[in-house]
Amino acid sequence: MKVAIKRLEPMRVAFLRHHGSYLQVGGTWEKFFRLMREGGHLPGTIVMIGICYDDPAMTPAEKIRYDACLPVDGDFEPAGEIGVETIAGGLYAVTRHVGRYNELPATHGELLGRWLPLSGYEPRDAPTFEIHINTPRNAAPDELLTDVYVPLAEPSA
Numbered sequence: 001m002k003v004a005i006k007r008l009e010p011m012r013v014a015f016l017r018h019h020g021s022y023l024q025v026g027g028t029w030e031k032f033f034r035l036m037r038e039g040g041h042l043p044g045t046i047v048m049i050g051i052c053y054d055d056p057a058m059t060p061a062e063k064i065r066y067d068a069c070l071p072v073d074g075d076f077e078p079a080g081e082i083g084v085e086t087i088a089g090g091l092y093a094v095t096r097h098v099g100r101y102n103e104l105p106a107t108h109g110e111l112l113g114r115w116l117p118l119s120g121y122e123p124r125d126a127p128t129f130e131i132h133i134n135t136p137r138n139a140a141p142d143e144l145l146t147d148v149y150v151p152l153a154e155p156s157a
Contacts, residue, residue, distance in 0.1 A: 005094075006092050008092055010089040022052065051067040052129060093115070099144060123151065128149060131147045
């Protein structure tokens with residue numbers, strides 16, 4: 001597994017919350033795009049970000065929380081089911097997952113369960129997130145690219 005350490009600036013995002021299995025977020029994304037389009041807020045360039053709050057190995061599927069997100073500027077106002085939140089800036093471990101979305105839990109597990117304990121870094125109390133580089137609309141399932149971000153605590157001086 002190739003892992004890069006990156007420092008990110010905070011990102012303001014609009015989001016629609018999904019409750020249930022991570023494997024069922026497709027409908028939430030479709031609804032989110034529809035609501036953003038109807039509100040005139042769907043940008044020309046789309047950066048799809050998914051915030052993953054819960055470990056599916058420890059959380060019952062019906063209690064899993066996931067936010068489908070798009071970056072927005074400071075003028076964007078939340079409305080209806082669409083909220084606004086800020087993804088914390090700071091240090092992140094990042095790896096690229098290549099392949100089907102149903103295989104993403106294995107990449108999260110490898111990064112958090114194998115790489116992180118041996119890395120010398122400590123996790124930060126913030127959710128992991130994914131940035132989808134492409135989507136099933138423009139790539140075959142085995143060619144999907146997703147960057148997985150794990151928040152890290154700042155190293156001690």
